[in-house]
Amino acid sequence: MAFRLLKDEVARRLPAGRFAHVLRVAETAVILADRFGEDKEKAETAALLHDVAKAMPKEELRQIVEEEGDPARVLGYHHELWHGPAGAVISHKEFGITDADILAAVRFHTTGRAGMSGLEKLIFTADMIEPGRTFPGAEKLREEARHSLDAAVLACSAHNLQYLAGVRAAIHPDTLRCYNDSLL
Numbered sequence: 001m002a003f004r005l006l007k008d009e010v011a012r013r014l015p016a017g018r019f020a021h022v023l024r025v026a027e028t029a030v031i032l033a034d035r036f037g038e039d040k041e042k043a044e045t046a047a048l049l050h051d052v053a054k055a056m057p058k059e060e061l062r063q064i065v066e067e068e069g070d071p072a073r074v075l076g077y078h079h080e081l082w083h084g085p086a087g088a089v090i091s092h093k094e095f096g097i098t099d100a101d102i103l104a105a106v107r108f109h110t111t112g113r114a115g116m117s118g119l120e121k122l123i124f125t126a127d128m129i130e131p132g133r134t135f136p137g138a139e140k141l142r143e144e145a146r147h148s149l150d151a152a153v154l155a156c157s158a159h160n161l162q163y164l165a166g167v168r169a170a171i172h173p174d175t176l177r178c179y180n181d182s183l184l
Ligand code: DGI
Pocket: 051, 054, 077, 078, 080, 081, 109, 110, 111, 127, 160, 164, 169, 170, 171, 172, 173, 175
């Protein structure tokens, strides 16, 4: 699917504010791909699709994740974690994406995981540092992403853990593994 069509189809599925975030993630992902030698087209495609399931009703998300057997075991955790896996299913089935790396980048963009590919790291990072993110500490994460993708993943991952523990949210095993793995 051409970017233009893909963009229109993603726009159709999201409220305007969320779609604007998706476009900023795509711009950020292309910059990071350039900086760290990743495939720019794959980065843009994965970024455009990363939140494609974000506006779907919770029960629809649950059904999609259940149907594929919940391989990442997200259903026992907060429903915020369901849109990545569901988005990967939709990217494959409805957008015809077959590239396993793009699908993994969409699937794991919220939690991260151990052993991420360059593209997965890039989408995980771009989602957190796109220019619309203004949370305390965002600028520090952008700074890390100026010189090293691995340093950026570690910083984003540490930020996530601190935030989640701060609000007493349950931490998904992949979120924790992402952090531990990025220390190595
Ligand atoms: O979809 P976005 O808002 O662009 O960002 P996201 O998909 O990275 O994160 C969605 C939410 O998921 C965010 O509020 C943080 C939360 N989250 C990330 N990891 C975990 C988590 N929530 C829980 N409960 N556990 C996690 O491990």
